[in-house]
Amino acid sequence: MTHPTTAPTPAEAPSTSGTPMLELTDIHSYYDHIHALKGITLKAHEGEIVALIGGNGAGKTTTLRTVSGMMKPRTGTLSYLGENIAGKPAHQTMQMGMSHVPEGRRIFAQLTVRENLEVGAYTITDKKLIEERVQEGFAYFPRLKERENQLGGTMSGGEQQMLAIARALMVNPRLLLLDEPSMGLSPLFVEAIFDIIVKLNKEHNTTVLLVEQNANMALAIAHRAYVLQTGEMKLSGKASDIAKDESVRKAYLGED
């Protein structure tokens, strides 16, 4: 399944020497007795777009959930901005400049579009700054401005995805975790959303950890990529190299 979409060009790859912004070392995570992550090691440097690709059940979502603190890793180290954050609950990591757009968007259906954005800005107390950020969000996604006072749950899937991303951007995050931003969207929406990811990365130097089923698009905009398979890291390297890899092309890029 390849969309005839054109991916935007990513910014030049930032330096990957020095201490990474985010570093997972030998992370093991479990859902009850299910061993979901079996020793994941991963790095993201400031200003990088890092793609995580892999099939269903590979552990992509679990990796993001572990990073943001939605679940605790059982063992391994998880450092962010030089601090070990393994086991910190999500509401604390989110106050450290991280934002997570979760799987399935999870917008607040009974809050209006504006209220969703305001809740996204919960950690900001300056009302003027919140209003500025809401307007920035509307500038990124003019469609949201039109729907400002509509309940989140009454919008289409694409609009909800825009809202979920705009909501995550309210805090101007240093690290943005995106879980399947293209899921269920029309090619037009997919392109718009990938444009915005690249724009954010270029203009704000936002570090992005991107989980995608649309591996073509993800690899086109990412600087580096990791390939996950049943909870283990199979492959890692420059996104352009991964995109050329024979086994990846067969497994994830829809080529025979």
Place this chain on the structure above:
Amino acid sequence: MELSVLLPFIVNVIIGGLVLGFVYAIIALGYTMVYGVLQLINFAHSEVFITGAVVGFEIFRILENSAMNGYLKLLLALVAAMIVSGLLNVLIERLAYRPLRGAPRLVPLITAIGVSLILQDTLRFLEGLQGRFDLTYTLPAGFGNKFCAAEGSTCAPLGNFLRTIGVDVQLKDVILVVVALVSLSVLNYVVNRTRLGKAIRAVSQDRVTAGLMGIDSNRMISATFLIGGALGGVSGVLFGMKFGTINAYSGFDPGIIAFTAAVLGGIGSIPGAVLGGLLLGVIQNLIGVTNIFGNLLGLANLETIDASYSKIGPFIVLVLILIFKPTGLLGKSNVEKV
């Protein structure tokens, strides 16, 4: 029936019902807000509310012979009841419900009933130490007077008008409605306009995602119990004012009716709780005043078939609503787009 008889009769039933309904509405808010964040029916809320009534009784009792302005006494009683009931509710959540987070839903429900029984007997014990069981409110002078009865007072025309159409309203009923309306306005402002209110609504819709917004859901749950408990305190004082005599066990009936009101309006919905409370107040009053059961059965002349049967009314309404609109009048079935 003649119109000249019917009109004041209807107005009386409605006004009396609304006064009662406002008490139910404020109690119902405590049930519905807690249900909103935890999907738990806090059966201890009837005791949180009657604790407020006991605190109010104590304040009025202590200040009985004080020369303090009556409204100031009332304000003190309300504030003290709000603080005690609010903190009590927070404590209940912290000690009894939080450790059971994640347990099957029946477990905290049974615990809530247990907390309710413990509180009943604690209250009885505390008042029993002072040799009291039934607690009779000593309201400030004038609260029991007819509304605007004094000749020459600014509102006398309104009072006179009400009396000419045959409607009797006591000053304390008017105070009760005013206090209830002020509480509702403050709550509405907090829930819909403030950062705290938005965070509470976010937590009640999706606790995990609210965490991703940096919201500490445990703090918001505590805040909800504090607000719900404080409202319980207010309603306790209003209830004591209206009915005059209470005891440690008086919370059960109004508690269960207010819970019915919350379900009627759509549990989890704040406007629903208010609407449900007012409706049940009017329905109960209508049944009580007309003694409809006594009349239908031809037993109205029996002294034992009287207004006390009016409490059946709210439950008939509950059964009907659960059959025909299980989500309640203003309740929403959460349909989310995937």
